[in-house]
Amino acid sequence: MTNNPTIDGVPGLRALLERLAYPKDCDDGYFDDVELLRALLEVPVVECQPVALSIPEECPHLIVFDDNDRESMLFAGAGSRSAALKTWEKISMSWNAHLFVRIERNSRDDRYPSAEAYTAPPEVAALQSTIAQLQARIAELESARGEPVMKLEAERLLQGDGEYAFSFVKAGWLEECRKTGGEFLLFTAPPAPVSDKYDEVLLPFLSLMRAELHANAHKGDRPGWLQMDRNTAVLEVFYHLGKLHQAVHRDESAAIKEHAADVANMCMMLLDVCACLDATAALNNKPSTEVKP
Structure with a gap:
C-alpha cells in the first residue's frame, strides 16, 4: 500500500474508502459510510493562498x-x-x-x-488591506460610470474667436438616438470628490457602522427599528453604551469596535425614530427642520 497525501491527509478517509470499495455485506453500515462520504464532500473547499x-x-x-x-x-x-x-x-x-x-x-x-x-509586519498588512479596499472602491465607481458617447473639443477664446468641433466617441450612437427619437442630454465628467479633513477617522468608523448594520439585518432591519418608540430607542442607546463600557474596561479591541459602532447605530436609529433625519423627513413629506422633538 502506498501513501497518498490527498487521502492520508484527512484522518479516517482511507479506512472509509476501503470500506466503500470492498464492502463485505451491503448492510446498514455500508449506507452509513455513504452518508459520511457525502458529508465530507459537502465540506466547504478551503482555497490555498500563495505564500511569499x-x-x-x-x-x-x-x-x-x-x-x-x-x-x-x-x-x-x-x-x-x-x-x-x-x-x-x-x-x-x-x-x-x-x-x-x-x-x-x-x-x-x-x-x-x-x-x-515571509510574514508582513502588521502595519504593512494593514496598508495592503487599505489598498485592496480602495482598489475595490475604484472598480465599483468605474463600473457605475456612464459610457462616453460624444466629445467636444473647443479652443480657448481669443478676442471673441475660437474653433470648436464635435466627434462621436461611441460608434453608432447617433443612429441609436435617431431610431428611438427624443432628447438626449450630455453631461460633463463629474468633479473629483472633495475630501474632508475628518475623512481619516470618519470613513473607517462609517465602515464599522455599516458592517454592524448588515450583521444585525436579520433582526428586522430599518422597518424593525422604526417600530420602536422614542423611549425604547433611548434605552437601547444606554444598553449598548453599557456593553461598550465593559469592553473598554476589559481592553478588548474587537469588542470595543463592535459596541462603539452599535452605540453610533443606535443613535442614528433614535434620530430616525424621531424623524430628525432628512431621509425620514422626506418619507413624511415634511422638512426635517420642522420636526419637533
Whole structure:
C-alpha cells in the first residue's frame, strides 16, 4: 500500500474508502459510510493562498532536468541565488527543467540559510488591506460610470474667436438616438470628490457602522427599528453604551469596535425614530427642520 497525501491527509478517509470499495455485506453500515462520504464532500473547499518566501542570497538552489541524462545542478553559498537564476534563464529556453529552493534542512554541517515564509509586519498588512479596499472602491465607481458617447473639443477664446468641433466617441450612437427619437442630454465628467479633513477617522468608523448594520439585518432591519418608540430607542442607546463600557474596561479591541459602532447605530436609529433625519423627513413629506422633538 502506498501513501497518498490527498487521502492520508484527512484522518479516517482511507479506512472509509476501503470500506466503500470492498464492502463485505451491503448492510446498514455500508449506507452509513455513504452518508459520511457525502458529508465530507459537502465540506466547504478551503482555497490555498500563495505564500511569499524570503529567500537569502546564500540559500541553496537546485535545478532538476526531466532528461535523466543530465545531472542536477546545485548552487549554494555566496551569490548562489543570482547564479541559479541566471543559469535557469539560459537553460529553460532549451531544456525541460525545474528550479527548487530549499526551505528546510536536517544537516548540522550545512550552515547555509534556507528560504522562509515571509510574514508582513502588521502595519504593512494593514496598508495592503487599505489598498485592496480602495482598489475595490475604484472598480465599483468605474463600473457605475456612464459610457462616453460624444466629445467636444473647443479652443480657448481669443478676442471673441475660437474653433470648436464635435466627434462621436461611441460608434453608432447617433443612429441609436435617431431610431428611438427624443432628447438626449450630455453631461460633463463629474468633479473629483472633495475630501474632508475628518475623512481619516470618519470613513473607517462609517465602515464599522455599516458592517454592524448588515450583521444585525436579520433582526428586522430599518422597518424593525422604526417600530420602536422614542423611549425604547433611548434605552437601547444606554444598553449598548453599557456593553461598550465593559469592553473598554476589559481592553478588548474587537469588542470595543463592535459596541462603539452599535452605540453610533443606535443613535442614528433614535434620530430616525424621531424623524430628525432628512431621509425620514422626506418619507413624511415634511422638512426635517420642522420636526419637533
